[in-house]
Amino acid sequence: MNIKNRKSWELPESAVTPEKNYLNRRHFLKTVGMGSGALLGASLAKGASSGFPSILNQDFNGEDLEKTPYDLIKGYNNFYEFTTDKGDVQKLANKGWQTEPWDIEIKGLVDNPLKIEVNDLIKKVGGIEQRVYRFRCVEAWSMVIPWDGFPLKKIIDLAQPKSEAKYMKFTTFYDPKNAPGQRGRSIDWPYVEGLTMDEASNELAFMATGIYGKPIPNQNGAPIRLVVPWKYGFKSIKSIVKIEFVKRRPLNTWQALQPREYGFYANVNPKVDHPRWSQASERVIGAGFFSSRKPTLMFNGYEEQVAHLYEGLDLKKNY
Amino acid sequence: MNTFTRWLRKKWILYIFLCIPVFYVFVPISQYDTEYLADPAKYLLEYVGKAATILFVIVSCITPLKLLFPKVSLVNVLVFHRRQIGVSVFVYAMLHLVIYYFYTGTWEIFIEDWKKLFILSGILALVLLLVLTATSNNWSVKKLGAKRWKQIHRLSYLIMLLLIFHQAAQEKTGYRETAIYFAPLIILQSFRLVKIGMKKAKD
Secondary structure, eight states: OOOOOOOTTOOOGGGOOOGGGOOOHHHHIIIIIHHHOHHHHHHHHSSTTTTOOEEEOGGGOOTTSOOOOHHHHTTSOOBTTTBSOTTTHHHHTTSSOOOSSOEEEEEESBSSOEEEEHHHHHHHTTOEEEEEEEEEOTTSEEEEEEEEEEETHHHHHHHOBOTTOOEEEEEEOOOTTTOGGGGSSSSOSSOEEEEEHHHHHSTTOEEEEEETTEEOOGGGTSSOEEEOTTBOGGGSOOSEEEEEEESSOOOOHHHHHOTTTOOSSOBOOTTSOBTTBOOSEEEETTSOSSSOEEEOOGGGGTHHHHGGGGTTOOTTTOO | OOHHHHHHTOHHHHHHHHHHHHHHTHHHHHTTOHHHHHOHHHHHHHHHHHHHHHHHHHHHHHHHHHHHOTTOHHHHHHHHHHHHHHHHHHHHHHHHHHHHHHHHOSHHHHHHGGGSHHHHHHHHHHHHHHHHHHTOSHHHHHHHOHHHHHHHHTHHHHHHHHHHHHHHHTOSSSSHHHHHHHHHHHHHHHHHHHHHHHHHHHO
Protein backbone atom coordinates (compact mmCIF):
# COMPACT_ATOMS: atom_id res chain seq x y z
CA MET A 1 0.00 0.00 0.00
CA ASN A 2 1.41 3.33 -0.94
CA ILE A 3 0.53 5.73 1.82
CA LYS A 4 2.06 9.10 1.35
CA ASN A 5 2.87 9.82 4.93
CA ARG A 6 4.66 13.10 4.94
CA LYS A 7 5.68 14.23 8.40
CA SER A 8 3.34 16.93 9.51
CA TRP A 9 6.13 19.46 9.84
CA GLU A 10 7.26 18.88 6.29
CA LEU A 11 5.44 21.37 4.14
CA PRO A 12 5.70 20.90 0.40
CA GLU A 13 7.73 23.46 -1.47
CA SER A 14 4.56 24.68 -3.17
CA ALA A 15 3.09 25.66 0.19
CA VAL A 16 5.78 28.19 0.85
CA THR A 17 4.68 31.72 0.22
CA PRO A 18 7.46 33.93 -1.09
CA GLU A 19 8.62 36.35 1.54
CA LYS A 20 7.85 39.39 -0.53
CA ASN A 21 4.19 38.39 -0.42
CA TYR A 22 4.01 38.50 3.35
CA LEU A 23 2.37 41.84 3.22
CA ASN A 24 0.91 43.26 6.29
CA ARG A 25 -2.67 44.13 5.49
CA ARG A 26 -2.36 47.61 6.88
CA HIS A 27 0.75 48.22 4.90
CA PHE A 28 -1.03 46.89 1.83
CA LEU A 29 -3.94 49.24 2.40
CA LYS A 30 -1.60 52.15 2.76
CA THR A 31 0.28 51.50 -0.44
CA VAL A 32 -2.44 50.16 -2.73
CA GLY A 33 -5.51 51.73 -1.14
CA MET A 34 -4.15 55.24 -1.26
CA GLY A 35 -3.02 54.91 -4.83
CA SER A 36 -6.19 53.44 -6.25
CA GLY A 37 -8.69 55.56 -4.41
CA ALA A 38 -11.17 55.08 -1.63
CA LEU A 39 -13.30 52.51 -3.43
CA LEU A 40 -10.62 49.84 -3.52
CA GLY A 41 -9.56 50.73 -0.02
CA ALA A 42 -13.12 50.34 1.23
CA SER A 43 -13.59 46.94 -0.36
CA LEU A 44 -10.30 45.70 1.01
CA ALA A 45 -11.02 46.97 4.47
CA LYS A 46 -14.03 44.66 4.79
CA GLY A 47 -12.99 41.62 6.75
CA ALA A 48 -9.76 40.50 8.27
CA SER A 49 -6.76 39.20 6.38
CA SER A 50 -7.68 40.99 3.17
CA GLY A 51 -4.16 42.21 2.48
CA PHE A 52 -2.55 38.80 2.33
CA PRO A 53 -1.99 37.38 -1.13
CA SER A 54 -2.81 33.70 -1.35
CA ILE A 55 -0.92 31.25 -3.54
CA LEU A 56 -2.44 27.96 -4.60
CA ASN A 57 -0.90 24.96 -2.90
CA GLN A 58 -0.44 22.56 -5.84
CA ASP A 59 -0.92 19.53 -3.59
CA PHE A 60 -4.50 20.60 -3.08
CA ASN A 61 -5.22 22.37 -6.35
CA GLY A 62 -8.58 20.63 -6.85
CA GLU A 63 -7.91 20.00 -10.53
CA ASP A 64 -10.25 17.02 -10.54
CA LEU A 65 -12.98 18.81 -8.57
CA GLU A 66 -15.72 21.13 -9.73
CA LYS A 67 -15.71 24.17 -7.49
CA THR A 68 -19.01 25.36 -6.03
CA PRO A 69 -19.99 28.85 -7.27
CA TYR A 70 -19.08 31.62 -4.82
CA ASP A 71 -22.69 32.82 -4.55
CA LEU A 72 -23.85 29.44 -3.30
CA ILE A 73 -20.94 29.09 -0.86
CA LYS A 74 -21.82 32.41 0.72
CA GLY A 75 -25.59 32.09 0.35
CA TYR A 76 -26.21 28.61 1.78
CA ASN A 77 -24.93 28.40 5.33
CA ASN A 78 -25.43 26.46 8.52
CA PHE A 79 -24.63 28.93 11.26
CA TYR A 80 -27.11 28.38 14.10
CA GLU A 81 -25.64 31.37 15.95
CA PHE A 82 -27.76 33.43 13.55
CA THR A 83 -30.61 31.25 12.34
CA THR A 84 -31.33 27.66 11.37
CA ASP A 85 -32.55 28.95 7.99
CA LYS A 86 -29.63 28.43 5.59
CA GLY A 87 -30.78 31.12 3.16
CA ASP A 88 -31.09 33.81 5.85
CA VAL A 89 -27.67 33.51 7.52
CA GLN A 90 -26.07 35.78 4.94
CA LYS A 91 -28.41 38.64 5.80
CA LEU A 92 -28.34 38.20 9.60
CA ALA A 93 -24.56 37.77 9.88
CA ASN A 94 -23.98 41.09 8.14
CA LYS A 95 -26.26 43.25 10.30
CA GLY A 96 -23.87 44.76 12.78
CA TRP A 97 -21.84 41.75 13.92
CA GLN A 98 -18.21 42.95 13.96
CA THR A 99 -15.47 40.57 12.86
CA GLU A 100 -12.64 43.06 12.74
CA PRO A 101 -10.56 43.59 14.78
CA TRP A 102 -10.74 40.07 16.18
CA ASP A 103 -8.64 38.65 18.97
CA ILE A 104 -7.95 34.98 19.27
CA GLU A 105 -6.67 33.41 22.46
CA ILE A 106 -4.35 30.40 22.42
CA LYS A 107 -3.84 28.84 25.83
CA GLY A 108 -4.04 25.79 28.07
CA LEU A 109 -1.24 23.22 28.34
CA VAL A 110 1.27 25.21 26.32
CA ASP A 111 4.64 26.82 26.86
CA ASN A 112 3.74 29.84 24.83
CA PRO A 113 0.19 31.09 25.47
CA LEU A 114 -0.85 34.15 23.52
CA LYS A 115 -3.68 36.47 22.69
CA ILE A 116 -3.35 37.94 19.26
CA GLU A 117 -5.29 39.87 16.63
CA VAL A 118 -6.07 37.68 13.61
CA ASN A 119 -4.12 39.80 11.11
CA ASP A 120 -1.09 39.68 13.37
CA LEU A 121 -1.49 35.93 13.71
CA ILE A 122 -1.51 35.51 9.93
CA LYS A 123 1.63 37.58 9.72
CA LYS A 124 3.22 35.56 12.47
CA VAL A 125 2.55 32.19 10.80
CA GLY A 126 3.92 33.47 7.49
CA GLY A 127 0.88 34.42 5.43
CA ILE A 128 -1.70 32.31 3.68
CA GLU A 129 -2.05 29.76 0.89
CA GLN A 130 -5.00 28.46 -1.10
CA ARG A 131 -6.29 24.89 -0.94
CA VAL A 132 -9.27 23.39 -2.71
CA TYR A 133 -11.07 20.97 -0.38
CA ARG A 134 -14.22 18.90 -0.54
CA PHE A 135 -16.72 19.94 2.11
CA ARG A 136 -19.27 17.34 3.24
CA CYS A 137 -22.10 18.32 5.59
CA VAL A 138 -23.57 15.68 7.91
CA GLU A 139 -26.92 16.59 6.33
CA ALA A 140 -25.69 14.80 3.17
CA TRP A 141 -24.92 17.78 0.95
CA SER A 142 -21.50 18.78 -0.29
CA MET A 143 -19.52 21.62 -1.82
CA VAL A 144 -16.01 22.10 -3.19
CA ILE A 145 -14.43 25.20 -1.66
CA PRO A 146 -11.18 27.03 -2.43
CA TRP A 147 -10.10 28.11 1.05
CA ASP A 148 -7.36 30.58 1.89
CA GLY A 149 -5.53 30.13 5.15
CA PHE A 150 -2.70 28.26 6.84
CA PRO A 151 -2.14 24.79 8.32
CA LEU A 152 -3.39 24.36 11.88
CA LYS A 153 0.02 22.84 12.64
CA LYS A 154 1.46 26.34 12.53
CA ILE A 155 -0.61 27.31 15.56
CA ILE A 156 0.59 24.20 17.38
CA ASP A 157 4.19 25.11 16.58
CA LEU A 158 3.57 28.64 17.78
CA ALA A 159 1.96 27.59 21.07
CA GLN A 160 4.45 24.80 21.93
CA PRO A 161 2.08 22.36 23.67
CA LYS A 162 3.26 20.41 26.70
CA SER A 163 3.34 16.61 26.49
CA GLU A 164 0.15 16.30 28.61
CA ALA A 165 -1.86 18.08 25.91
CA LYS A 166 -3.90 15.40 24.15
CA TYR A 167 -6.69 17.39 22.54
CA MET A 168 -7.35 20.81 21.09
CA LYS A 169 -10.55 22.55 22.08
CA PHE A 170 -11.96 25.33 19.89
CA THR A 171 -14.57 27.86 20.99
CA THR A 172 -16.71 30.20 18.87
CA PHE A 173 -17.63 33.80 19.78
CA TYR A 174 -20.55 34.55 22.07
CA ASP A 175 -22.49 37.69 21.20
CA PRO A 176 -26.26 37.22 21.62
CA LYS A 177 -26.83 40.92 20.93
CA ASN A 178 -25.65 40.60 17.34
CA ALA A 179 -26.19 36.88 16.83
CA PRO A 180 -29.95 36.34 17.26
CA GLY A 181 -29.64 32.54 17.24
CA GLN A 182 -27.61 32.71 20.43
CA ARG A 183 -30.61 34.20 22.24
CA GLY A 184 -32.34 30.83 21.94
CA ARG A 185 -31.64 28.29 24.63
CA SER A 186 -31.87 25.07 22.62
CA ILE A 187 -28.08 25.00 22.25
CA ASP A 188 -25.60 25.58 25.05
CA TRP A 189 -23.67 28.52 23.56
CA PRO A 190 -20.92 29.16 22.69
CA TYR A 191 -20.27 26.43 20.13
CA VAL A 192 -17.37 24.13 20.98
CA GLU A 193 -15.40 21.64 18.90
CA GLY A 194 -12.36 19.48 19.40
CA LEU A 195 -9.66 17.43 17.71
CA THR A 196 -7.07 14.97 18.95
CA MET A 197 -3.51 16.28 18.74
CA ASP A 198 -2.82 13.78 15.94
CA GLU A 199 -5.78 15.02 13.94
CA ALA A 200 -4.86 18.64 14.55
CA SER A 201 -1.27 18.01 13.41
CA ASN A 202 -2.36 16.33 10.20
CA GLU A 203 -1.34 18.22 7.09
CA LEU A 204 -4.98 18.59 6.00
CA ALA A 205 -6.18 20.40 9.14
CA PHE A 206 -6.43 24.02 8.10
CA MET A 207 -7.30 27.43 9.51
CA ALA A 208 -9.25 29.35 6.89
CA THR A 209 -9.34 33.12 6.65
CA GLY A 210 -10.60 33.43 3.09
CA ILE A 211 -12.60 31.86 0.25
CA TYR A 212 -11.87 32.30 -3.47
CA GLY A 213 -9.06 34.68 -2.56
CA LYS A 214 -11.37 37.06 -0.71
CA PRO A 215 -11.66 37.51 3.07
CA ILE A 216 -13.96 34.87 4.47
CA PRO A 217 -17.54 36.24 4.53
CA ASN A 218 -19.13 36.65 7.97
CA GLN A 219 -21.66 33.89 7.31
CA ASN A 220 -18.87 31.44 6.46
CA GLY A 221 -17.13 32.00 9.79
CA ALA A 222 -15.20 35.27 9.62
CA PRO A 223 -12.50 36.07 10.34
CA ILE A 224 -10.98 32.68 11.10
CA ARG A 225 -12.35 29.14 11.17
CA LEU A 226 -11.22 25.57 11.25
CA VAL A 227 -11.45 23.34 8.15
CA VAL A 228 -11.07 19.58 8.62
CA PRO A 229 -12.11 18.23 5.22
CA TRP A 230 -12.24 14.52 6.13
CA LYS A 231 -14.85 15.20 8.81
CA TYR A 232 -18.46 16.35 8.61
CA GLY A 233 -18.83 20.09 8.30
CA PHE A 234 -19.94 20.71 11.88
CA LYS A 235 -16.42 19.84 13.06
CA SER A 236 -15.09 22.82 11.09
CA ILE A 237 -15.96 25.37 13.76
CA LYS A 238 -16.47 28.96 12.66
CA SER A 239 -15.38 32.35 14.01
CA ILE A 240 -12.97 31.03 16.61
CA VAL A 241 -12.08 33.18 19.64
CA LYS A 242 -10.29 30.58 21.76
CA ILE A 243 -8.05 27.58 21.15
CA GLU A 244 -7.11 25.52 24.20
CA PHE A 245 -4.73 22.61 24.54
CA VAL A 246 -6.30 20.18 27.00
CA LYS A 247 -5.85 16.78 28.58
CA ARG A 248 -9.42 15.50 28.35
CA ARG A 249 -11.53 15.08 25.24
CA PRO A 250 -13.77 18.16 24.87
CA LEU A 251 -17.50 17.57 24.58
CA ASN A 252 -18.37 19.08 21.21
CA THR A 253 -21.66 20.94 20.89
CA TRP A 254 -23.49 18.53 18.58
CA GLN A 255 -22.48 15.51 20.59
CA ALA A 256 -23.77 17.21 23.71
CA LEU A 257 -27.04 17.94 21.94
CA GLN A 258 -27.69 14.57 20.24
CA PRO A 259 -25.12 11.97 21.30
CA ARG A 260 -26.94 9.20 19.42
CA GLU A 261 -26.64 11.06 16.14
CA TYR A 262 -23.38 13.04 16.37
CA GLY A 263 -20.12 11.86 17.87
CA PHE A 264 -16.72 13.30 18.62
CA TYR A 265 -14.95 11.94 15.53
CA ALA A 266 -17.60 12.71 12.89
CA ASN A 267 -15.42 11.31 10.13
CA VAL A 268 -17.12 11.22 6.74
CA ASN A 269 -18.05 7.57 6.28
CA PRO A 270 -20.44 6.28 3.61
CA LYS A 271 -20.85 3.00 5.49
CA VAL A 272 -22.08 4.47 8.76
CA ASP A 273 -25.54 6.00 8.37
CA HIS A 274 -27.08 8.82 10.32
CA PRO A 275 -30.09 7.41 12.25
CA ARG A 276 -32.43 9.36 10.00
CA TRP A 277 -30.75 9.22 6.62
CA SER A 278 -28.16 7.42 4.54
CA GLN A 279 -24.60 8.77 4.31
CA ALA A 280 -23.76 6.60 1.31
CA SER A 281 -24.25 9.46 -1.10
CA GLU A 282 -24.45 13.24 -1.07
CA ARG A 283 -26.32 16.00 -2.88
CA VAL A 284 -23.91 18.27 -4.73
CA ILE A 285 -24.86 21.87 -4.06
CA GLY A 286 -25.79 23.68 -7.24
CA ALA A 287 -26.10 20.55 -9.37
CA GLY A 288 -29.86 20.84 -9.89
CA PHE A 289 -32.91 18.72 -9.17
CA PHE A 290 -32.25 15.53 -11.12
CA SER A 291 -28.49 15.07 -11.08
CA SER A 292 -27.44 16.21 -7.65
CA ARG A 293 -26.43 12.85 -6.09
CA LYS A 294 -22.99 11.35 -6.10
CA PRO A 295 -21.43 8.62 -3.96
CA THR A 296 -19.76 9.75 -0.74
CA LEU A 297 -16.10 8.82 -0.40
CA MET A 298 -14.47 7.29 2.69
CA PHE A 299 -12.98 10.11 4.76
CA ASN A 300 -14.46 12.39 2.11
CA GLY A 301 -11.78 11.31 -0.35
CA TYR A 302 -8.85 11.92 2.02
CA GLU A 303 -8.36 8.29 3.06
CA GLU A 304 -4.72 8.32 1.97
CA GLN A 305 -3.88 11.22 4.26
CA VAL A 306 -5.90 10.34 7.36
CA ALA A 307 -6.83 6.63 7.49
CA HIS A 308 -3.73 5.85 9.57
CA LEU A 309 -5.07 8.09 12.37
CA TYR A 310 -7.92 5.66 13.02
CA GLU A 311 -6.20 2.28 12.70
CA GLY A 312 -7.76 -0.19 15.11
CA LEU A 313 -10.65 2.14 15.94
CA ASP A 314 -14.20 0.80 15.44
CA LEU A 315 -15.60 3.52 13.20
CA LYS A 316 -19.16 2.25 13.61
CA LYS A 317 -19.03 2.87 17.34
CA ASN A 318 -16.83 5.94 17.13
CA TYR A 319 -18.97 7.87 14.66
CA MET B 1 -76.13 32.84 4.62
CA ASN B 2 -74.62 36.13 3.46
CA THR B 3 -73.07 36.75 0.04
CA PHE B 4 -69.53 36.33 1.33
CA THR B 5 -70.03 32.83 2.70
CA ARG B 6 -72.08 31.88 -0.37
CA TRP B 7 -69.11 32.95 -2.46
CA LEU B 8 -66.72 30.97 -0.24
CA ARG B 9 -68.80 27.88 -0.87
CA LYS B 10 -67.96 27.96 -4.56
CA LYS B 11 -65.74 25.04 -5.50
CA TRP B 12 -63.47 27.04 -7.80
CA ILE B 13 -62.61 29.37 -4.91
CA LEU B 14 -61.68 26.31 -2.87
CA TYR B 15 -59.51 24.92 -5.65
CA ILE B 16 -57.61 28.20 -5.94
CA PHE B 17 -57.06 28.11 -2.18
CA LEU B 18 -55.78 24.55 -2.34
CA CYS B 19 -53.38 25.51 -5.15
CA ILE B 20 -51.81 28.41 -3.21
CA PRO B 21 -48.72 26.30 -2.35
CA VAL B 22 -48.23 25.57 -6.04
CA PHE B 23 -48.38 29.25 -7.01
CA TYR B 24 -46.30 30.31 -4.07
CA VAL B 25 -43.41 27.96 -4.76
CA PHE B 26 -42.74 29.83 -8.00
CA VAL B 27 -41.72 32.91 -6.00
CA PRO B 28 -38.33 31.52 -4.83
CA ILE B 29 -37.84 29.78 -8.16
CA SER B 30 -38.37 32.97 -10.15
CA GLN B 31 -36.23 35.00 -7.74
CA TYR B 32 -33.30 32.59 -8.01
CA ASP B 33 -33.38 32.16 -4.23
CA THR B 34 -30.02 30.67 -3.21
CA GLU B 35 -31.61 28.13 -0.93
CA TYR B 36 -33.62 26.84 -3.87
CA LEU B 37 -30.69 26.95 -6.32
CA ALA B 38 -28.28 25.28 -3.89
CA ASP B 39 -30.39 22.26 -3.11
CA PRO B 40 -33.64 22.31 -5.12
CA ALA B 41 -34.69 18.74 -4.28
CA LYS B 42 -34.42 19.41 -0.57
CA TYR B 43 -36.16 22.77 -0.87
CA LEU B 44 -39.14 21.34 -2.76
CA LEU B 45 -39.28 18.26 -0.54
CA GLU B 46 -39.61 20.31 2.62
CA TYR B 47 -41.90 22.85 1.00
CA VAL B 48 -44.42 20.29 -0.23
CA GLY B 49 -44.20 18.42 3.07
CA LYS B 50 -45.09 21.59 4.92
CA ALA B 51 -48.03 22.25 2.58
CA ALA B 52 -49.37 18.73 3.27
CA THR B 53 -48.90 19.13 7.04
CA ILE B 54 -50.66 22.49 7.17
CA LEU B 55 -53.58 21.25 5.08
CA PHE B 56 -53.82 18.17 7.31
CA VAL B 57 -54.03 20.38 10.40
CA ILE B 58 -56.70 22.53 8.73
CA VAL B 59 -58.88 19.56 7.78
CA SER B 60 -58.42 17.95 11.20
CA CYS B 61 -59.52 21.15 12.93
CA ILE B 62 -62.90 21.04 11.19
CA THR B 63 -64.50 18.40 13.45
CA PRO B 64 -63.65 20.14 16.75
CA LEU B 65 -64.53 23.54 15.25
CA LYS B 66 -67.96 22.25 14.22
CA LEU B 67 -68.54 20.91 17.71
CA LEU B 68 -67.38 24.06 19.46
CA PHE B 69 -68.85 26.64 17.08
CA PRO B 70 -71.75 24.96 15.25
CA LYS B 71 -73.41 28.24 14.25
CA VAL B 72 -70.43 30.14 12.81
CA SER B 73 -70.92 30.31 9.06
CA LEU B 74 -67.17 30.17 8.24
CA VAL B 75 -66.97 26.90 10.15
CA ASN B 76 -69.84 25.59 8.06
CA VAL B 77 -68.01 26.60 4.89
CA LEU B 78 -65.09 24.45 6.05
CA VAL B 79 -67.44 21.56 6.83
CA PHE B 80 -68.88 21.95 3.34
CA HIS B 81 -65.38 21.67 1.77
CA ARG B 82 -63.99 19.08 4.16
CA ARG B 83 -63.77 16.20 1.69
CA GLN B 84 -61.79 18.14 -0.94
CA ILE B 85 -59.38 19.57 1.62
CA GLY B 86 -58.80 16.06 2.91
CA VAL B 87 -58.06 14.75 -0.56
CA SER B 88 -55.63 17.64 -1.16
CA VAL B 89 -53.60 16.48 1.87
CA PHE B 90 -53.11 13.16 0.10
CA VAL B 91 -52.17 14.87 -3.18
CA TYR B 92 -49.45 16.98 -1.52
CA ALA B 93 -48.22 14.02 0.55
CA MET B 94 -47.96 11.93 -2.61
CA LEU B 95 -46.02 14.72 -4.31
CA HIS B 96 -43.77 14.81 -1.22
CA LEU B 97 -43.02 11.11 -1.76
CA VAL B 98 -42.29 11.56 -5.48
CA ILE B 99 -39.86 14.42 -4.72
CA TYR B 100 -38.36 12.27 -1.98
CA TYR B 101 -37.56 9.65 -4.61
CA PHE B 102 -35.58 12.21 -6.63
CA TYR B 103 -34.04 13.59 -3.45
CA THR B 104 -32.59 10.17 -2.58
CA GLY B 105 -31.50 9.72 -6.18
CA THR B 106 -31.50 5.95 -6.42
CA TRP B 107 -33.92 3.10 -5.73
CA GLU B 108 -31.41 1.50 -3.36
CA ILE B 109 -31.30 4.44 -0.98
CA PHE B 110 -35.01 5.12 -1.43
CA ILE B 111 -35.88 1.58 -0.30
CA GLU B 112 -33.03 1.32 2.21
CA ASP B 113 -34.23 4.41 4.08
CA TRP B 114 -37.66 2.89 4.79
CA LYS B 115 -36.00 1.08 7.67
CA LYS B 116 -35.51 4.37 9.44
CA LEU B 117 -38.35 5.33 11.79
CA PHE B 118 -38.31 8.88 10.53
CA ILE B 119 -39.02 7.75 6.98
CA LEU B 120 -41.30 4.87 7.99
CA SER B 121 -43.60 7.20 9.92
CA GLY B 122 -44.09 9.27 6.78
CA ILE B 123 -44.73 6.23 4.59
CA LEU B 124 -47.28 4.82 7.07
CA ALA B 125 -49.07 8.15 7.26
CA LEU B 126 -49.24 8.21 3.47
CA VAL B 127 -50.68 4.67 3.30
CA LEU B 128 -53.36 5.60 5.84
CA LEU B 129 -54.08 8.80 3.90
CA LEU B 130 -54.57 6.64 0.82
CA VAL B 131 -57.19 4.58 2.68
CA LEU B 132 -59.03 7.72 3.73
CA THR B 133 -58.79 9.23 0.26
CA ALA B 134 -60.03 6.06 -1.44
CA THR B 135 -63.10 6.08 0.79
CA SER B 136 -63.76 9.80 0.47
CA ASN B 137 -66.77 9.44 -1.83
CA ASN B 138 -70.54 8.91 -1.40
CA TRP B 139 -70.34 5.44 -2.85
CA SER B 140 -67.96 4.30 -0.08
CA VAL B 141 -70.09 5.86 2.62
CA LYS B 142 -73.12 3.98 1.29
CA LYS B 143 -71.25 0.73 0.77
CA LEU B 144 -69.57 0.73 4.19
CA GLY B 145 -72.43 2.18 6.17
CA ALA B 146 -72.08 5.45 8.07
CA LYS B 147 -70.85 3.80 11.27
CA ARG B 148 -68.08 1.71 9.72
CA TRP B 149 -67.08 4.61 7.48
CA LYS B 150 -66.72 6.85 10.51
CA GLN B 151 -64.62 4.25 12.31
CA ILE B 152 -62.26 4.02 9.35
CA HIS B 153 -61.92 7.80 9.17
CA ARG B 154 -60.92 7.91 12.82
CA LEU B 155 -57.60 6.66 11.45
CA SER B 156 -56.87 10.35 10.99
CA TYR B 157 -55.96 10.48 14.71
CA LEU B 158 -53.30 7.87 14.07
CA ILE B 159 -52.10 9.90 11.08
CA MET B 160 -51.87 12.93 13.35
CA LEU B 161 -49.57 11.07 15.75
CA LEU B 162 -47.42 9.79 12.88
CA LEU B 163 -47.13 13.28 11.40
CA ILE B 164 -46.22 14.82 14.75
CA PHE B 165 -43.43 12.25 15.03
CA HIS B 166 -42.37 12.73 11.39
CA GLN B 167 -42.18 16.50 11.81
CA ALA B 168 -40.53 16.42 15.25
CA ALA B 169 -37.93 13.83 14.17
CA GLN B 170 -36.49 16.16 11.54
CA GLU B 171 -36.00 19.11 13.85
CA LYS B 172 -32.47 19.29 15.12
CA THR B 173 -32.84 21.66 18.04
CA GLY B 174 -36.08 21.76 20.01
CA TYR B 175 -39.54 21.21 18.58
CA ARG B 176 -40.53 24.74 17.70
CA GLU B 177 -41.93 24.10 14.22
CA THR B 178 -43.80 20.99 15.31
CA ALA B 179 -45.39 22.98 18.12
CA ILE B 180 -46.39 25.80 15.77
CA TYR B 181 -47.94 23.51 13.16
CA PHE B 182 -49.89 21.30 15.51
CA ALA B 183 -50.80 23.77 18.28
CA PRO B 184 -54.17 24.79 16.76
CA LEU B 185 -55.25 21.19 16.43
CA ILE B 186 -54.11 20.19 19.92
CA ILE B 187 -55.79 23.23 21.49
CA LEU B 188 -59.08 22.69 19.66
CA GLN B 189 -59.12 18.98 20.46
CA SER B 190 -58.48 19.72 24.14
CA PHE B 191 -61.43 22.16 24.23
CA ARG B 192 -63.52 19.58 22.47
CA LEU B 193 -62.67 16.94 25.06
CA VAL B 194 -63.49 19.41 27.83
CA LYS B 195 -66.86 20.14 26.21
CA ILE B 196 -67.66 16.43 25.79
CA GLY B 197 -66.65 15.84 29.41
CA MET B 198 -68.89 18.66 30.62
CA LYS B 199 -71.82 17.33 28.62
CA LYS B 200 -71.32 13.85 30.07
CA ALA B 201 -71.18 15.31 33.58
CA LYS B 202 -74.48 17.14 32.97
CA ASP B 203 -76.15 13.96 31.74
